[in-house]
Amino acid sequence: xxxxxxxxxxxxxxxxxxxxxxxxxxxxxxxxxxxxxxxxxxxxxxxxxxxxxxxxxxxxxxxxxxxxxxxxxxxxxxxxxxxxxxxxxxxxxxxxxxxxxxxxxxxxxxxxxxxxxxxxxxxxxxxxxxxxxxxxxxxxxxxxxxxxxxxxxxxxxxxxxxxxxxxxxxxxxxxxxxxxxxxxxxxxxxxxxxxxxxxxxxxxxxxxxxxxxxxxxxxxxxxxxxxxxxxxxxxxxxxxxxxxxxxxxxxxxxxxxxxxxxxxxxxxxxxxxxxxxxxxxxxxxxxxxxxxxxxxxxxxxxxxxxxxxxxxxxxxxxxxxxxxxxxxxxxxxxxxxxxxxxxxxxxxxxxxxxxxxxxxxxxxxxxxxxxxxxxxxxxxxxxxxxxxxxxxxxxxxxxxxxxxxxxxxxxxxxxxxxxxxxxxxxxxxxxxxxxxxxxxxxxxxxxxxxxxxxxxxxxxxxxxxxxxxxxxxxxxxxxxxxxxxxxxxxxxxxxxxxxxxxxxxxxxxxxxxxxxxxxxxxxxxxxxxxxxxxxxxxxxxxxxxxxxxxxxxxxxxxxxxxxxxxxxxxxxxxxxxxxxxxxxxxxxxxxxxxxxxxxxxxxxxxxxxxx
Amino acid sequence: xxxxxxxxxxxxxxxxxxxxxxxxxxxxxxxxxxxxxxxxxxxxxxxxxxxxxxxxxxxxxxxxxxxxxxxxxxxxxxxxxxxxxxxxxxxxxxxxxxxxxxxxxxxxxxxxxxxxxxxxxxxxxxxxxxxxxxxxxxxxxxxxxxxxxxxxxxxxxxxxxxxxxxxxxxxxxxx
Numbered sequence: 001x002x003x004x005x006x007x008x009x010x011x012x013x014x015x016x017x018x019x020x021x022x023x024x025x026x027x028x029x030x031x032x033x034x035x036x037x038x039x040x041x042x043x044x045x046x047x048x049x050x051x052x053x054x055x056x057x058x059x060x061x062x063x064x065x066x067x068x069x070x071x072x073x074x075x076x077x078x079x080x081x082x083x084x085x086x087x088x089x090x091x092x093x094x095x096x097x098x099x100x101x102x103x104x105x106x107x108x109x110x111x112x113x114x115x116x117x118x119x120x121x122x123x124x125x126x127x128x129x130x131x132x133x134x135x136x137x138x139x140x141x142x143x144x145x146x147x148x149x150x151x152x153x154x155x156x157x158x159x160x161x162x163x164x165x166x167x168x169x170x171x172x173x174x175x176x177x178x179x180x181x182x183x184x185x186x187x188x189x190x191x192x193x194x195x196x197x198x199x200x201x202x203x204x205x206x207x208x209x210x211x212x213x214x215x216x217x218x219x220x221x222x223x224x225x226x227x228x229x230x231x232x233x234x235x236x237x238x239x240x241x242x243x244x245x246x247x248x249x250x251x252x253x254x255x256x257x258x259x260x261x262x263x264x265x266x267x268x269x270x271x272x273x274x275x276x277x278x279x280x281x282x283x284x285x286x287x288x289x290x291x292x293x294x295x296x297x298x299x300x301x302x303x304x305x306x307x308x309x310x311x312x313x314x315x316x317x318x319x320x321x322x323x324x325x326x327x328x329x330x331x332x333x334x335x336x337x338x339x340x341x342x343x344x345x346x347x348x349x350x351x352x353x354x355x356x357x358x359x360x361x362x363x364x365x366x367x368x369x370x371x372x373x374x375x376x377x378x379x380x381x382x383x384x385x386x387x388x389x390x391x392x393x394x395x396x397x398x399x400x401x402x403x404x405x406x407x408x409x410x411x412x413x414x415x416x417x418x419x420x421x422x423x424x425x426x427x428x429x430x431x432x433x434x435x436x437x438x439x440x441x442x443x444x445x446x447x448x449x450x451x452x453x454x455x456x457x458x459x460x461x462x463x464x465x466x467x468x469x470x471x472x473x474x475x476x477x478x479x480x481x482x483x484x485x486x487x488x489x490x491x492x493x494x495x496x497x498x499x500x501x502x503x504x505x506x507x508x509x510x511x512x513x514x515x516x517x518x519x520x521x522x523x524x525x526x527x528x529x530x531x532x533x534x535x536x537x538x539x540x541x542x543x544x545x546x547x548x549x550x551x552x553x554x555x556x557x558x559x560x561x562x563x564x565x566x567x568x569x570x571x572x573x574x575x576x577x578x579x580x581x582x583x584x585x586x587x588x589x590x591x592x593x594x595x596x597x598x599x600x601x602x603x604x605x606x607x608x609x610x611x
Numbered sequence: 612x613x614x615x616x617x618x619x620x621x622x623x624x625x626x627x628x629x630x631x632x633x634x635x636x637x638x639x640x641x642x643x644x645x646x647x648x649x650x651x652x653x654x655x656x657x658x659x660x661x662x663x664x665x666x667x668x669x670x671x672x673x674x675x676x677x678x679x680x681x682x683x684x685x686x687x688x689x690x691x692x693x694x695x696x697x698x699x700x701x702x703x704x705x706x707x708x709x710x711x712x713x714x715x716x717x718x719x720x721x722x723x724x725x726x727x728x729x730x731x732x733x734x735x736x737x738x739x740x741x742x743x744x745x746x747x748x749x750x751x752x753x754x755x756x757x758x759x760x761x762x763x764x765x766x767x768x769x770x771x772x773x774x775x776x777x778x779x780x781x782x783x784x785x786x
Contacts, residue, residue: 273676369659384758406652410665413696413727415672416703418734419765420758440651447623447647448676 002076006036006096009147010121012128014072021072027051027061028068030130035079035088036096037143043085046554050135054596098124101150106315110161113154117174120151134593135532142528152182152313159191160315163348168199179208183215185310186228187317193231194349205232227325259462259490260290263453267294267425270451274417276409278441279427281455282569283522284491284515287427288392290455295425300387302425303329307396309525316346318401319375323347326378330385335378342374368400372407379422383414388423395432402437409444430454431568432525457488466490470497478506485509487578491518496580511584519570519584526564533561537571538585539597543605544575551604623647625679631670632685636663648673664694671700678708687716695725702728706735714739718747726756733759737766740773 007013012029014021023029031051035042048058051065066086069079078094080087090099097119104116124144130136155178162171175192182188189212196205209224209232216222263279267290270277279287295302305325311317324347327333335343344350379389397405414422430438445452458466463486464479486492486509495512503510523531532553537544549558565571570581589597623644631640631648637657645653648669656662671689674682682704689701702720705713713735720732733751736744748763748770 275676366659369656403652406650407656409650410652410656412650413668413699416675416707416731416734418762420761437651440646443643443647444650447673449623449647449673 002093004073004076004078004094006033006094006098007119007121008033008125009097009101009119009151010123011126016073016076023072024068025065026128027130027133028065028072030125030128030133030136031062031065032069032072032088033125034136034139035086036094037098039087039090041080041082041085041087047086049554050139051130051133053135054132098147101147101154104154106153106157110158110165113158113161116154117151117158120147123148134596138528138532148181149313152178153315155181156191156314159195160345163195164345168195171195172199179211182313184220185313186212186225187308187310187314187321189224190228190231190321191314193228197231198348202232227321230328259458259465260286260455263290263455264294266451266453270453271298271423272417273451274415274421274423275448276412276415276444276450277425278445278450278452279425279455280430280433280438280441280452281427282431282457282489283429283518284489285455285457286490287429287455289490291390291392291425291427295388295390298387301385302388302390303386304390304392306392307394307401309396309521311396311398311401313398315398315400316404318397319404320346323375323378324349326382330382333378333381333385335381339374339377339381342371343378345371368403369407372404373411375404376408376411376413379408380414383422384420388425391424391426393428394426395428395434402434406437406440431522458490458493459488463488463493466493467497470494470501482509485579487580489578489580491515492578492580509580511580511587515580516584516587519581520588522568523565523570523585526568527560529557529561530564530568530570531561532557534565534570534582534585535589535593536597536601537565538582538589539594540601543601547608548601548604551608552600623673623677625677625681628670628673628677629682629685631666632674632682632689634666634670637666640666645669664692664697667692668694668696668700671697671704675700675704675707678704683709683712687713690716690720690723690728695723695728698723698725698728699731702731702735706731706738711739711741714741714743718743721747721751726754726759729754729756729759730762733762733766737762737769740770745770 002017005013005015007015012033014023014029014032023032031047034047034050044059044062048062052058052061066079066081070077076093078088078091080089088094101116101119104112106113124147125140128140130140155174159171159174159178162168162174172192172195175188175195179188179192189208192208193205196202196208209228212224212228216224267277267279271294279291281287292304295304303326305318305322307318311321314320323343327347327350340350394402394405412422412424414420428438441450441452444450460480460483463483464474464476467479467482468474482493482496486496492515495515496509499510499512500506523534533549536549536552540548546558546562549562553561562571586594627640627644631644634640637645637654642654645657645666649656649665653665653669656665667689671686674686686701686705686709690698690705692698692701698720702717705717717732717735717739721729721736723729723732729751733748736748745767748767752760752763752767754760754763
């Protein structure tokens with residue numbers, strides 16, 4: 001039987017019965033791969049938009065590419081070619097490495113996970129670029145990221161299983177691979193360093209740390225976090241100093257609590273009742289600041305840790321980090337042997353004073369509950385050492401840690417105001433939280449079992465007060481312009497005011513690099529269609545409309561993109577919520593791309609007038 | 612399995628909480644109420660047969676926040692629940708709200724086999740400004756568990772502060 005193998009995890013290699021196929025153009029190859037990975041029928045118009053958006057003879061070009069694909073495949077005809085549409089169905093005589101990697105069961109055995117890892121020879125369609133097909137490039141980028149994430153998930157699971165089996169050397173080899181593929185993720189370096197320390201290879205761990213420093217310096221112009229730097233010093237140095245909350249500084253900066261007095265009172269009331277406290281709002285709205293200031297006002301030790309966008313790739317990354325942090329602070333915490341055995345699954349460095357039996361279950365449902373029980377027991381054990389915990393950006397918790405948090409909330413048992421109670425203040429971004437989790441939190445809050453404090457944008461009077469506190473004088477007109485520009489977001493507003501003060505130019509508002517990054521990160525976490533629509537809206541400005549977007553983009557992209565942007569609070573129907581948001585997008589678009597977009601927008605508007 | 616509901620009562624109902632407090636399992640409790648009591652993970656947790664006691668533990672926890680005098684008797688019965696978490700949460704709710712009405716029950720809980728319950732009972736007794744509470748705490752002073760000892764010490768200190776001038780003194784008893 002004829003068999004078509006499509007290997008695209010790495011440089012593309014397509015074989016028919018073992019013979020490598022040659023394609024006359026890169027687009028022909030890309031077209032075949034696209035059809036293999038995107039199931040269903042694709043209209044010729046849509047394919048034209050994706051591959052030949054800048055060409056007036058796209059349909060002919062598509063016909064040509066299709067001919068090249070059929071030439072390469074010879075007598076084997078897997079494509080279903082219709083007058084209006086094309087498709088490639090899954091069948092037993094076609095094998096695609098991506099299908100296998102995507103289908104792998106993370107709870108499967110080690111052999112199947114290692115086999116899936118072996119498929120990943122490099123990034124998806126390595127070396128392939130189609131500079132004249134921006135939509136395809138966006139798709140390629142999104143697929144590359146998703147497949148790399150999937151590979152990293154599987155690889156991390158392989159590392160954990162090797163750790164559990166005591167194969168430290170193999171775990172280290174896999175952890176090195178993880179660092180190679182995910183070189184800007186501190187979590188990857190941390191795992192490798194911990195494993196090297198576990199195998200008593202301190203010099204190796206130092207080398208990895210140095211490599212991380214060099215890489216971050218060279219490519220990101222930044223340095224690793226103190227947490228990573230501190231990994232090698234844990235045993236010899238207490239990190240408790242400096243962890244105590246800063247003295248109360250509420251009056252230091254008059255701008256700090258403008259417009260947030262009511263929320264501070266809500267926090268105080270919830271604290272007195274001993275409730276779980278959640279603070280919710282959009283990025284930059286002031287959640288973290290409010291949480292820290294409130295904690296500082298309590299005058300006891302609070303431990304803070306955060307979810308990070310990179311956590312998603314590593315199961316239990318968020319909790320592993322939190323537990324390591326608390327073990328640094330409270331190395332003498334007494335844990336029962338079963339708790340240690342379970343926690344070592346995610347914190348291999350956890351040392352036992354006595355021999356500890358390995359965890360009794362795999363990570364099936366039962367094993368997960370046992371591990372989550374251990375995480376809860378760990379929190380109970382450390383609770384007497386602190387006044388409370390602050391958890392920042394819980395929406396970035398990896399899925400496994402999120403599940404453990406849910407369990408922790410369910411089994412929360414040190415809730416009263418006695419000494420040794422577990423007190424949590426948790427904040428999350430409303431637009432990025434999983435809806436079912438947010439729903440659960442809202443229900444608990446409605447039932448009076450938790451307090452949910454929602455931060456809204458500041459109103460104009462608060463912005464005026466904020467501006468006055470910075471300028472030492474009232475300037476109503478500037479305040480109004482500022483309010484339109486930054487939309488009541490305290491962080492964006494403060495950054496803009498600081499930029500105004502630095503430049504001395506009060507006529508033009510500029511978007512600082514910090515704000516720009518926050519906004520772009522926010523959009524980057526949405527589906528790729530959101531970024532496409534945001535770019536179009538940013539370039540089109542006031543001429544942007546859903547109708548215009550539909551002319552230039554596919555219906556699905558417009559619908560999904562606009563919906564995502566609305567949900568994320570970036571667009572309001574067809575209009576940007578605040579000038580600053582799409583301003584940041586516009587700043588990020590390369591001039592060449594912006595010019596192409598302008599041209600296409602102009603053509604579309606012209607056509608609309610003619611018709 | 613819990614009963615599904617299509618609506619959610621915003622306010623927790625005392626009667627429903629009391630039913631939940633004595634429920635052998637979660638089958639009679641609407642799923643939305645389970646989530647309100649135990650978080651979004653509650654229904655999943657209750658699929659495990661040995662975790663059925665959580666529904667009673669959550670009901671006791673909810674009564675800590677939403678007290679009703681109607682809960683006094685059921686919570687005192689809950690101090691004899693087979694699950695220590697239920698007994699612990701019942702002791703906490705009684706200790707915070709019931710005052711001298713729960714004195715005897717809490718003194719008894721001070722001799723519970725599990726230390727977390729004794730710790731909760733000690734904390735609760737620390738809120739009852741009464742000579743019997745002081746005597747009971749002093750009798751239990753040399754508890755085998757360090758955390759219970761600390762809770763008793765805190766409770767006695769608190770009572771001493773509260774009753775200064777009323778003749779109730781905090782004395783460390785001889786071992």
